[in-house]
Amino acid sequence: MFHPPRDGASQTNGGETILDKREANWFQPKQPQTDYGDMVLLAAPDQKRYLIKLTPRQTLHTHLGSFAHDELVGKTLGTLISSQMGNEALMLEPSLSDLIRHIRRGTQIIYPKDAAHLVQRLNLRAGNRVVEAGTGSGAL
Template sequence: MVREAKEGDLILLLDKRGKRFLIRLTSGKRFESHYGIIPHNDLIGQPLGREVQTHLGRKFLVLEPSTLDLIQATPRITQIIYPKDAGYILLRLNLMPGKRVVEAGTGSGALTLVFARAVMPTGRVYSYEIRPEMLRLARHTLERAGVLDYVELKERDIAEGFDEKDADALFLDLRTPWEYLSQAREALKPGGFFGALVPTTNQVVNLLEGLSEHGFVDVEVEELLLRPYKVVAERLRPDDRMVAHTGYLIFARKGEGADLKAWFSFRRGRAWKYKADDEDEG
């Protein structure tokens, strides 16, 4: 079935230089730029993936925006989680429809948006932010993406604790996440997934010490580097620039029991080792 643009849809206009515009289709309105004008009515009811022109002859592709597009369009009043990190965070926190995830450090709402798209329609995101101006910006980000109904925004200093209990996952995007590990444990279910992002190694060290003291297990520290390539078949090679260090990712699980030190980490010079249920122990 051909996907057609409907009134109220958020769509992406992509020009031949790679410039991207996000617009909400509204009958009677127009997309206007120095490239020309495209009436919204010329897009509503028409298939996505096609080429259109402004009144000045500038060509655009009409596409459905990806989560990546929505993140890249988020106003960067504060440092946002980069897309290369956001997708991996979803995997490590085991997020899927129906899950309940707590986030502290809402910021512009970019990662909140990613979480909401992962857990909707039956899951929930609980996002805490101490700055009211950032919550207003995040609310706008989530409204534009159409995911606000799956998020609860809370203006709160998390030193007071989280309202949630037995959450499936929790992520801290804060300067000093090690100061809030007691609160994180209280909010997570046994074995729940914990994650954090910090920009410097001394912060990683402080967090590792705190995770050990607070009974977290299966701890990992990782960094992702993204290298794009020039899309020219005759001379395929890496692009001149790459997205290198954006932060250190720390992941762990909430342990239960008296002595958990032996379970702190298995990453000591070797990769994971899995054993199938039917594989012999010998």
């Protein structure tokens, strides 16, 4: 599809239209750099993944060696990071799948007001049998 030149566009010797440099930079993605508090994913060559929150004066200890959080801050995502042993890992932005897979989950207790809501919604009556399975701590 042909688009006519916009204001600020210039012509080359061959007659092609190009944007001047100010307008051409808008579509170039900025390389995100890490900062304290960011979640980053370190991907090892053996397919192991480590999801960490960058914290001052903290170190991640792995089979590849140690990765100091302070050394990861300010680096561009997508770069290879070396441990103190010389092994490398790729520092990436975690996907939603990575965040869900690595999230810590505690047990969920069903409190009396929640249990009452369940009983009402299930239309339970005296004499009905209820099978409880997978309710965390089993406190129902």
